[in-house]
Amino acid sequence: GDSVTQMEGPVTLSEEAFLTINCTYTATGYPSLFWYVQYPGEGLQLLLKATKADDKGSNKGFEATYRKETTSFHLEKGSVQVSDSAVYFCALQNTGFQKLVFGTGTRLLVSP
Amino acid sequence: NAGVTQTPKFQVLKTGQSMTLQCAQDMNHEYMSWYRQDPGMGLRLIHYSVGAGITDQGEVPNGYNVSRSTTEDFPLRLLSAAPSQTSVYFCASSELATNNEQFFGPGTRLTVL
Numbered sequence: 001g002d003s004v005t006q007m008e009g010p011v012t013l014s015e016e017a018f019l020t021i022n023c024t025y026t027a028t029g030y031p032s033l034f035w036y037v038q039y040p041g042e043g044l045q046l047l048l049k050a051t052k053a054d055d056k057g058s059n060k061g062f063e064a065t066y067r068k069e070t071t072s073f074h075l076e077k078g079s080v081q082v083s084d085s086a087v088y089f090c091a092l093q094n095t096g097f098q099k100l101v102f103g104t105g106t107r108l109l110v111s112p
Numbered sequence: 113n114a115g116v117t118q119t120p121k122f123q124v125l126k127t128g129q130s131m132t133l134q135c136a137q138d139m140n141h142e143y144m145s146w147y148r149q150d151p152g153m154g155l156r157l158i159h160y161s162v163g164a165g166i167t168d169q170g171e172v173p174n175g176y177n178v179s180r181s182t183t184e185d186f187p188l189r190l191l192s193a194a195p196s197q198t199s200v201y202f203c204a205s206s207e208l209a210t211n212n213e214q215f216f217g218p219g220t221r222l223t224v225l
Contacts, residue, residue: 004154032211043116043202043216044155051211089154093211098143098162099170100214102154 002027004090006103013080013110021075021106023064023090031092033057033066033073034100038087047075047088085110114138118203118217125193125224133188133220135203141215142208144186145170146178148199149219155202161186162208193224 007022025031032051036044048057053068062077073090090103119134137144145160157170161180175197177189186205190197200221206214 036216041218043218044204045216046213049211049213098206098208099145099157099160100155102147102156104152104154 002031002092002094002101004092004101004103006088006090006106008106009087010107010109013108015082015110015112016079017110019075019077019080019084019108021088021090021108023073023075023103025071025073025090025092027071027092027094027101029095031094033064034091034093035062035064035073035075036089036091036102038089038105040086044089080108080110082110082112084108116203116205116215116217118201118220120220121218122221123223125190125222127194127224129193131190131193133190133201133203133222135186135188135217136184137186137203137205137215138184139205139215140183141205142183143214144180144203144205145214146176146186146188147202147204148172148197149202150199158188158201190222193222195224198222198224 003026034049035047037047038044048059050057050066056065087105089105091100116137146158147155159178161167203217204214206212
């Protein structure tokens with residue numbers, strides 16, 4: 001079945017450091033890919049998405065490119081802030097289906 | 113718009129007790145779903161609905177019931193709580209077309225003793 005694999009956390013960075021969180025997927029067909037973020041004590045909210053190969057999703061300085069050849073959707077940010085501390089979830093949604101398949105989440109901790 | 117609301121925020125149950133987690137949305141979304149979040153396991157789909165009167169099972173449905181009598185509400189019922197159901201529960205909703213953002217509620221933290 002469909003699955004998403006994320007790097008283990010926590011990822012600990014200093015403010016203004018470069019961030020990469022790896023995400024790879026296994027799916028039949030042509031899924032859409034998402035990054036959701038969960039701030040402490042809150043529900044998940046959509047950070048960015050890409051719906052086809054080579055699409056780049058971006059929001060709030062975060063970017064991720066849909067790479068079909070490597071089945072990856074890595075999340076990057078050039079300069080993280082303390083306010084970016086959260087748990088980040090990679091997810092896929094396969095064609096014709098509503099349900100999301102989530103990775104296990106990666107906690108990011110950014111210190112001043 | 114209130115978005116997706118969930119009640120209660122916290123709940124402690126004893127093994128064997130039953131309860132209902134409430135979920136409501138005011139965005140007229142056809143699709144609603146329930147997930148549970150456990151450490152190291154991400155979010156797993158329990159049940160979902162594509163419209164009033166229509167529900168289906170997700171990945172981990174055992175021990176849970178749902179119904180969808182209105183577009184707005186999608187309650188999750190625990191029939192006889194077990195310690196394995198200790199988790200954080202999230203309700204989500206979206207428009208029915210794929211690739212649309214799913215909107216999540218703030219969650220209910222449930223502990224079963």
